[in-house]
Amino acid sequence: MTRVSGRAETLDVLGVGFGPSNLALALAVQEHNERSGGSSRVEAAFVEQQAAFGWHRGMLLEGATMQVSFLKDLVTMRDPTSPRSFLNYLQGQGRLADFINTKTMFPSRVEFHDYLEWCAADVRHLVSYGTRAVAVQPVAGDDGTVDELDVVLRDAAGDGTRTVRTRNLVLATGLVPWLPPGVQRCERIWHNSELLYRLRDLAPAPPRSRRYVVVGAGQSAAEATAYLHDREDAAAVHSVFSRYGYSPADDTSFANRIFDPEAVDHFYAAPGEVKQMLMDYHANTNYSVVDPELIGDLYARAYQEKVGGEQRLHVHGASRVTGVPEAAAGDIDLQVEFLPTGQRHTISTDIVVYATGYRPIDPSGLLGDVGAWCRRAEDGELLVERDYRITTTAPLRAGVYLQGPTEHTHGISSTLLSTTAVRAAEIVDSVLGHRRPEPELPVAHDAVGEHATLGSGVGDPGVITE
Template sequence: MAFEGKVYDLIGVGFGPSNLSLAVAVADEMENAGADWNLEMLFLEQKPGFVWHEGMLIKNTNMQISFMKDLITLRNPKSRFTFLNYIKEQNRLDEFINLKEFYPTRIEFNDYMAWVAQHFENCVRYGQTVTSIHPVTGQDGEVEYLEVSVTDADGQASVFRTRHLVVASGGTPTFPATVDVPQADNVFHSHNFLYRLNQQFSNSEEPYRFLIVGGGQSSAEIFTHLVGSYPNADVTVAMRAFNYKPADGSELVNQIFFPEMTDFFYELSPENREKMLRAHYNTNYAVVDSSLIRSIYKMLYDQRVVGVDRFRILSFLELKELSTQAGEVFAMFENVMTRETVQLQSDAVIMATGYDRPKRHPLLKSLEPFLVTVEDGGYEIEREYRLVTKAGFKPSIFVQGVNEGTHGLSDTLLSVLPYRASEILRSLHQQMRTVINSDEVTIGW
């Protein structure tokens, strides 16, 4: 196992939007501080290159947030890493303005983030899977560093050391806990949708039978894509709810994603935090953009006009069992209203069933003796996303995108990225005994 001997100031696990935004904040600050401050950082990413939700980069699907909620604009509109500067660099600024569109396509926004990521290739190692993180003790018996073990695509193992760590590895695709999902190429989660579709169902003229399980935004986008791209396919959506429900995107409710709401939410009691999450669950979970719902309704109506029954939405169905035989998938459901059993056969089942973000990250297991936990089993975390550690543990550990229970609904969304990155950087400065006065220092390029 190779160890390069160098000790980094910061290692980031994952290089998706969260850690990319942090890299932008660091780059802006280092440029501003000049020779007065330097941060040796390294990001370790499992994928071979930067890509964001590649399995759901469906053509003509739009972002659900404004382009101004990019990696840095809300914190520093003058940064060269803004979406508008990306558009300018691509020679599309006049054309983009002429669109009169606040919500770019998901493909374009992914390209924007990939463009930003190119600026940090010297501090990112792609194709690296982090396998473990262990403490390194100094002569005084205190934990001085963290040792991060990785393997590459060829199975070659390496070890890196760091004084501080930020974990932003994203959510894990989840399936219904009570269902044994078969390991089959034609049963897959929505995060692999386009990859599996191109691999297994490349002939768009074939009369495939597709079954989608789930009732959120991904389900609706997949449903629309399959109906439009496979004109001879039979497409079914099965969900526990009555039908697709609209996301509450109203202006007053959307204020819950403002940065000051993170402060408000963090100061609430655990009971009131839970109340807030339940009250505004329909801003982000198991809901669909109203415009997409209208499009689906029109699609269903037009089908009825011509007397065809090629695609449909089945309500009140809870998945109970999945099995495969001779290339077919058999799905057993229970109607939650009548308790009747419904069986559906298909050539593929797409599980649009969301993502899991555990309260305890598996990679931090060996560090748990040094981490403070709370009653619900999770880690105690500071307002600046730093885990509370016990005496004798010097490294700082920051976690991104898994703190909805303490920091509010915006924690898993792109909207909060610039502010969170700035707060983590400020805390990191303090841990490195460099104090930033927010009235004197501007995070800018």
Template sequence: MRTHDFVAVGVGPFNLGLAALTADLPGLDGVFLERRPGFDWHPGLMLEGVTIQVPFLADLVTMADPTSRFSFLNYLKHTGRLYPFYIRESFYPLRAEYNAYCRWVAAQLPSIRWNTPVETVTHDGEAYLVHAAGETFRARKLVLGIGTAPRVPAVADQGPYVHSADYLPNKARLQGLDSITVVGSGQSAAEIYHDLLGEIDRHGYHLSWLTRSPRFFPMEYTKLTLEMTSPEYIRYHHALPAGTRDRLAREQRHLYKGISGDLIDAIHETLYAKSVAGPVPTTLLTGAELAGVIWDEPAQRYTLALHHAEQGRSFTAITQGLILATGYAPRVPSFLDPVRHRIRWDERGRFDVAVDYSIDAAGTEIFVQNAEEHTHSLTAPDLGMGAYRNSVIIKGLTGREVYPIERRIAFQQFGAPTAGLPRTLVTS
């Protein structure tokens, strides 16, 4: 049986970037397995005109290899869109454009095997055996890039709710109802609310937007905050105690799970424009936590139990449509069960991810993509850090630094200096 250098499971943007960065490396043999028939990035949220939240430089390869033939700029050149993109004068590609770019890259990579769901992974004493779609792939190393799964609060898991990941296929049905409620305060919630608000006059529903957050947090784009997406911050955050990291994860959510400022302004402008003709049939409410949900099948409506934390008041709301923009959560795939003993786990049953993204006991065999938010903080889901992480993983796969790995890019430093402050900052 042929033994590959590595098998990668899942082909989202991060493993697609790994496939592109390893495509032209001589002597490295990898295969990528994906259960879907082709690449499709967040199809349920492919709203017209919506952009991704990172600049075009955060494509699959550029931050590791600016000369790569798989860059976003090369895609634009090959599709005749480079000059229109230049004239547009925006760093931020459209979400549909980014998806088309990824499809363009995927179509050039014979290492990807579509329609190949992984069933189980075993180990024969020398290498991993990945059993998928009736085939067995043998490899010395694994890269797990299966992505995250939609998070649904246990109290809300009933009735015909729609998670934001499935919004577009359900949009027409939702707009036929007399009331729709969006729960959540991130970018997806804001995009869906704005989309439904724009067509509220045509359909006549009452539209509500509820969040437990104390306000509709904007994404913070200030430069010194962006320096937290850096190798230095990864090392600093990774070295903190697990309890401290978990606390920071809660405190830092608005740094990467907030709403773009332009979208917040666009929502307010839409509300203002519609209010000229009279009151807009919409409710926006912050500080309201979803405490319970009851689905009334005969009446075809939800009763939402809500609690306002700041006032300490509980109340209810009635709605026919319920959209849960409640984010995504990492998952541990069951196909790893036969090799669980080869993997490091933390006290909460999560992958114990090393700073180099390895999770196996030896620290040289299994690597993860976007399954390390609890150890690597906001850099885990950040598209702009994908190429950096892949540079580190490729070093782990090959034993050499194929793409230069940045060690320090920030002006600031994180944590207390080991030698104290410079003499010029010390007062007598």
């Protein structure tokens, strides 16, 4: 544990990860600072291990649209007058009238990603790309309390480490692709998150038509199936999932209220059994469900091919892949079981795409000793306050906030865009609400000591070089 030595400048917020959640936080911080000054200013910096901003780039499929209204962008639900709204982005791109004429609330995924990049460019001075947080170390005061944290950072190039000191740590490290036990990604076995990258690197199609199997029943699986079916005129595409058929997403008006900011308040205050009931009731708004129009499109394709007698799209409902596929030379032979009868058959394929979802990253590995002061429920889940601040015990008083894996406390919208803007404002308010007066410490006369003075957050965003 590091001891406070002299007066080292300290950030108010260090965000780890820079996807939409921490991007929304950066925008909220910037707009707060534009309105306020002096002691209410929030000094923030962010680190992201990618070399540049990117969000699900491997699934930016042509024609794929967002499943959430453009009004649920990074700012509008927090402040409809914000200059960083999707509508203001459209105005700046000269496409506002054109977009209005499309009569849709759901922009293409490619366009919305461009909006996210536009926002990220606006706060570029706050972000260190190509940088990974590798350790968090407590900084103790004279009385043993931990009001600050040292976060050790490593450049992607491996050029040593550097340390930043912060009063609050905001973890938004996203989700990681999940594959069934034993399945290993390789040249011909993929997760759908890397679909476009893998297709780009494929060798030219063999003389015969290429064959694909997509495993999964959700939106991403259906989109991948349709995309692969379109991509090569002669390609055979098999879709395998355990439901009898694709299930439609419930995006009706009353059901969508589960994504309202007010619903987070209700969910957070609810007893555990009510939380589970609500998650069960409304799982069909988000999990393993597909846009009804896409379901209809896939069914129409399969039917027309059946009429024509040359079927390329094969949907294997109520089925599952048994065993672990091996991508040796030649065919990949998948054993598929039809669940109602137990009958098994083999699908020989060239490529297997697993659209089997994502799992949250447990922050314990990064938090290290600090994690021992983060309280957990009996089931091992982190206890998180309404303001997304992890519940901690003495001597830790520095804030550790969690963006994303909080479904168990904040509900189904936690990993989605729906409440991102409002959540960012709540975290800024919480950081300000927990701020303590600066102690009167003697001014250090040695400019280079245990900690050098931090930058302003512009250019090199507040890092201490070791």
